[in-house]
Amino acid sequence: MSAFRAILGKDLRVELRTLQSVPAMALFAVTTFVIFRYGLDRTALSGSLAAGVLLAAVLFAAILAINRLFVTERDEGGFEAIRLAPVDGTVLLAAKAVALVVYLLVLEAIAVPVFAIFFLDGWGGLAALAGVLVLVDVGLAAPGVLVSSIAANSRARDLLVPLLLLPLLVPMMIAAANAAEPLLVAGGPSYAGTGKWLAILALYDVVFLLVGYAVYDFLLED
Amino acid sequence: MVFTGFALARFTWDNRPVAEIAAVQQESAVANRSASPGAVVVAGLWREFGERAVLRDVSFELPGGATLAILGPNGAGKTTLLRVLATLLRPTSGTVSVLDCELPRQAWRARGRIGYLGHEPLLYRDLTCAENLRFQARLYGLPSEDEERIDSLLNQVRMSRRADELVRNLSAGMVQRVAVCRAVLHEPELLLLDEPRSHLDPEAAALVEPLIGSAPGRSRALVTHDVEAGLAEADLVLALRAGGAVAYAGAADGLSAGDARAIYGGRP
Numbered sequence: 001m002s003a004f005r006a007i008l009g010k011d012l013r014v015e016l017r018t019l020q021s022v023p024a025m026a027l028f029a030v031t032t033f034v035i036f037r038y039g040l041d042r043t044a045l046s047g048s049l050a051a052g053v054l055l056a057a058v059l060f061a062a063i064l065a066i067n068r069l070f071v072t073e074r075d076e077g078g079f080e081a082i083r084l085a086p087v088d089g090t091v092l093l094a095a096k097a098v099a100l101v102v103y104l105l106v107l108e109a110i111a112v113p114v115f116a117i118f119f120l121d122g123w124g125g126l127a128a129l130a131g132v133l134v135l136v137d138v139g140l141a142a143p144g145v146l147v148s149s150i151a152a153n154s155r156a157r158d159l160l161v162p163l164l165l166l167p168l169l170v171p172m173m174i175a176a177a178n179a180a181e182p183l184l185v186a187g188g189p190s191y192a193g194t195g196k197w198l199a200i201l202a203l204y205d206v207v208f209l210l211v212g213y214a215v216y217d218f219l220l221e222d
Numbered sequence: 223m224v225f226t227g228f229a230l231a232r233f234t235w236d237n238r239p240v241a242e243i244a245a246v247q248q249e250s251a252v253a254n255r256s257a258s259p260g261a262v263v264v265a266g267l268w269r270e271f272g273e274r275a276v277l278r279d280v281s282f283e284l285p286g287g288a289t290l291a292i293l294g295p296n297g298a299g300k301t302t303l304l305r306v307l308a309t310l311l312r313p314t315s316g317t318v319s320v321l322d323c324e325l326p327r328q329a330w331r332a333r334g335r336i337g338y339l340g341h342e343p344l345l346y347r348d349l350t351c352a353e354n355l356r357f358q359a360r361l362y363g364l365p366s367e368d369e370e371r372i373d374s375l376l377n378q379v380r381m382s383r384r385a386d387e388l389v390r391n392l393s394a395g396m397v398q399r400v401a402v403c404r405a406v407l408h409e410p411e412l413l414l415l416d417e418p419r420s421h422l423d424p425e426a427a428a429l430v431e432p433l434i435g436s437a438p439g440r441s442r443a444l445v446t447h448d449v450e451a452g453l454a455e456a457d458l459v460l461a462l463r464a465g466g467a468v469a470y471a472g473a474a475d476g477l478s479a480g481d482a483r484a485i486y487g488g489r490p
Contacts, residue, residue, distance in 0.1 A: 006360030014348045077344035080310055081404075084344075085361035086334035221312070221326075 003087040007095035012102065014072060021068050022106050025061040029111040032057040033118050044186070045119040051180035054115050055173060058108065058136065065103050066144040067161050069096055070152035079152075079220070089217040096148075097141040097212070104137040125182075125189030132179045132194075135201040139172040142208035149219055168208075175200040260319065261286045261412050261441035262307060267316035269302055269466075276302045277466040280316070284458060286411075289442040291456035291474065293449060295486045299466035300445040301341065304414045307443060308338040321412055334362055337410030339418050339434070343401035347390035351381055351400045354389060355407055362408040375403040379429050394421040402430045413442045449482045461485045 015021055036053050037043070045053060073079045082092055112133070116123055144165060151160035179197035182190040262284035269277040276299040284290045292300045305311040307320055309329040318325040323332040345354045355372045364371075376382045379399040389397060398421040405413065418434050419427045436442065436455070446452040453459065453474050461470040461482060469485045470477050 002360045002363055006357050010346065010349065010353075010357050013353070014346065017348050072346060072348070076346050077342040078346065080340075080342070081344040081358070082361065083310060084308060084333060084336065084338050085358075086330060086363070087361055088330075 003082075003085070003091045004095050007082070007092060008098055011095065011099040015099075015103070021065040022103050025064050025103065025107045026110045028064060029057040029061045029107060030114050032060070033111075033115055037118050042119075044121055046121070046184055046186035048177060048181045050119055050184040051177045053119065054112070054184075055136065055176055055180065057111060057115070058104070058133070059140070059169065059173065061107055061111070062100075062104060062140045062144065063162055063165070065100060066140075066148045066165065067151075067158055069100060069145065069148040074152045083220060089220040090213050092220070093145055093149075093212050093216040096145045097138075097209075100141040100144060101137045104140060105134075108133050108137075120184065121186055122188060125184055128189060128191065128194070129180060129183045132176060132183065132198065132201070135179075135198065135205060136172070136176045138205040139176070139201060139208070140169065142205060142212055143168045146208075146212050146216070146219070149216075172201065172204045175204060260284070261288070261321060262290075262443065263317075263319040264307075265317045267303075267306065267318055268314045269299070269306060269311065270314045275314075275466060277306070277462075280460075280462070280466070280468055282458070282460050282468070282471045284441055284443060286441055287439055288457040289436055289444060289455060290458045290460055291452035292443060292445045292460045292462065293447075293452055293482055293485060294462035294469070295464050297464050298462035300462060301416055302466075303460075303462070304338070304340065304416050304443060304445055307412075308336055308340075308414050309333055310338075334408065335411045337405040337408070337413045339401060339405040339414070340416045341420075343389075343397050344404060345389045345397065345400060348388060350386045350388055351376060351392070351403075352385040354400065355403055358404050358407050364408060368407075371407065372403075375407065375433070376400075378433060379403060379426075395423060395426050398422055399426060399430060402433055406433045411440065413440060415442060416445045417447065418444070449479050453477065453479060453482060 033053070036045075070079075073082070083089075108130075112126065112129070116126060120126075147161055147165040147168070151157045151164065154160050175197045179194050179201060182192060182194055260283055262282075264283070265281045267277055267280040268275060280299075280303065282290070292303060294300050302311065306313055306318060306325070309320070309325060309332055312326045320332045321335050323329070325332065345351075346357070349357065352372060355375070356369070359368050359372065373382065373385075376385050379402060381396060381399055381403075384392065384396065389400065392400070398418075402418065405415075413434060415434055418430070422430065434442075444452065444456065456474045459470060459472065459474045459477050459482070460468065461477065463469045463485060470481070
């Protein structure tokens with residue numbers, strides 16, 4: 001736990017100090033909402049369209065952070081420093097995934113109210129939507145960390161991350177959109193059928209966390 | 223099925239339950255352990271990058287407590303050899319044993335008992351000197367009271383006053399001094415030093431000497447281009463030719479400075 005706390009604490013401290021990821025993510029998400037607002041020429045969205053706009057903004061903002069997740073480890077020798085220590089590689093995976101989830105939670109704390117102001121008539125479904133977004137965050141973080149560490153040593157990192165990650169995220173985004181859709185319908189949320197999609201989201205998260213746990217040491221080794 | 227397979231592969235590959243890793247972390251935190259009889263034993267080591275062999279059939283032994291100087295021209299594979307010993311690179315073939323741990327299979331047992339100072343300082347530029355050392359201390363599972371050791375190390379290299387300064391704001395020599403502290407923070411049994419005095423002026427080199435110099439129970443492998451200093455400092459010498467083959471492996475007093483220079487093809 002000491003190494004996990006050290007890596008997570010280091011990442012959060014560096015982010016607080018440099019503000020390299022979260023402000024860019026928030027700006028990206030808010031700009032996306034502005035573009036949708038005027039692009040669609042709609043002052044209110046509901047159901048699947050609302051879910052799609054929100055999740056697309058979160059997804060592409062997350063890609064920004066995932067691209068940068070291992071930049072300091074690669075450029076400043078963090079990978080080597082961690083491999084030299086008696087630390088299991090999965091500790092790095094877990095710490096990076098938690099750091100990414102924290103970034104996404106901060107992003108959503110900013111983006112969801114902005115989204116609601118721009119597009120929603122009522123805010124009744126937002127509490128339940130928070131639960132969906134937490135599962136989405138874990139679903140973005142688990143494969144995101146794997147792909148980011150694979151791409152970290154490539155010069156085409158910015159290209160590789162979306163190329164490898166987006167296909168992996170399709171099932172998760174389908175489940176998330178279906179889970180969020182009834183929560184964002186005009187006239188108040190409905191919870192019918194949400195449970196099934198939340199279960200699929202949770203299963204997706206567990207599968208990718210297990211895959212990460214199983215393969216991450218192989219990825220770290222030379 | 224697939225995930226069970228992944229899980230099985232993971233455990234059969236490294237054979238190290240998490241509890242055992244925690245035990246190694248604790249073990250690495252224990253100071254003043256005595257070195258094993260053969261700190262490093264290398265036999266028939268080859269390391270290739272793609273088609274290119276960087277190390278060719280390298281064999282040598284470094285007894286516990288001794289110092290090995292690794293000499294050779296640029297491209298001879300000195301840094302690659304050190305990185306193999308540090309568990310950062312896997313041997314392509316041959317056997318490598320470090321602190322009685324066979325690499326790469328038991329790399330996790332050796333890690334934490336090795337101090338590595340390479341060309342890169344392995345410090346985060348957006349953390350302060352003290353934060354970097356605290357981060358390292360936690361990676362190695364050192365107890366929290368080792369804050370005193372961090373202060374003491376920074377004091378020894380005269381970086382106490384800059385302890386709270388970001389690494390990105392320091393000169394190369396200052397960064398190297400902090401990197402020395404990082405490498406020795408966990409009191410390793412085996413020190414792997416790749417030109418440790420680079421970027422250091424004579425005064426700074428003297429400051430770090432007690433930290434990286436010869437000490438009872440500590441084995442050292444030292445890459446240097448300063449032939450005279452390397453021969454004077456070392457008990458054993460491993461000289462590599464360009465291309466990674468061994469030119470000389472034996473006692474330091476069995477090789478003259480002139481012969482050592484000849485390995486460089488006449489270049490000092």
